[in-house]
Amino acid sequence: MNPEEVEDRYRRRREAGEESRRRTRVRLVEAADRLFRERGYAATTVSAITDQAGVSLQTLYLACGSKRDVFRAAATAAAGGPESEDWPAAVRAELTAAVGTDPDITAYLRAVARVFVAVTTRTTAYRRLYREAVAVEPTLAEDWLAVQSQADAALRAAATQIPPSALRPDLDADTVFLTLWALASPEVYDAVIDRAGRTPDEFEHWLSTTLIAALTLPQHSSRDSRQRELE
Structure with missing residues (x-):
């Protein structure tokens, strides 16, 4: 495999990983939005958000950060759309x-x-x-x-x-x-x-x-x- 093909393979893997992380973050933010609206901030736990999104706690922390970060992301998404930052x-x-x-x-x-x-x-x-x-x-x-x-x-x-x-x-x-x-x-x-x-x-x-x-x-x-x- 020549250097150009190796570089192209790494690029495609990197882009696929970025797209996967983007979709995961959107799924988490949308799940959090539903729960915050239904239960309020205090009653919504990070475990409930991950269960709703179908991901692990570790995934939430890697994709979004803390519960406070997820809440801020959900509020911003409400203003500008699910991928808005x-x-x-x-x-x-x-x-x-x-x-x-x-x-x-x-x-x-x-x-x-x-x-x-x-x-x-x-x-x-x-x-x-x-x-x-x-x-x-x-x-x-x-x-x-x-x-x-x-x-x-x-x-x-x-x-x-x-x-x-x-x-x-x-x-x-x-x-x-x-x-x-x-x-x-x-x-x-x-x-x-x-x-x-x-x-x-x-x-x-x-x-x-x-x-x-x-x-x-x-x-x-x-x-x-x-x-x-x-x-």
Whole structure:
């Protein structure tokens, strides 16, 4: 066997091993997600997760780390998908897909509202789970702060992609971010859904129209209103 064939064989083995580890990690995270949602953080054991995933404890520790690590991975997966390890990157990718090739600011802000409502809806359980988990394992407070920081980073990234030419001239970049941060926050979402009794679709409509009115030049807001009337 020549050196090229040997190298190719090792490469294929390495890639097969990486793919196997990836599938195992996804299976563990999905199993953990089901159990955390059903039982809560405290009542979910690593043994239960491995039994659900059909792997050994050693495999869990090698693929994901501790129970705390698995919990963090499950929360991130809820935001961005089962293989997501970077919350802001996953949200940016979803936003890019939602916007498509339409450069219009109203279309962009509607996409922002749609994506952030979807992410907030998907992560509702983990906001509750983190609050409960911190009560029994205070070190998880650091992870919860990191999750919130990641969510803020995703919002800031969304703000920086808004075409400046369509924004009101009196707004700077930080004000745009603060507007998004305040209106698209999970706290506002929870208040509208739980206390005001509105649906996620109703919140999305309110969020998009409010962002357009708050951030864009008058002609954009008026055009969006006329489009909504036609719809």
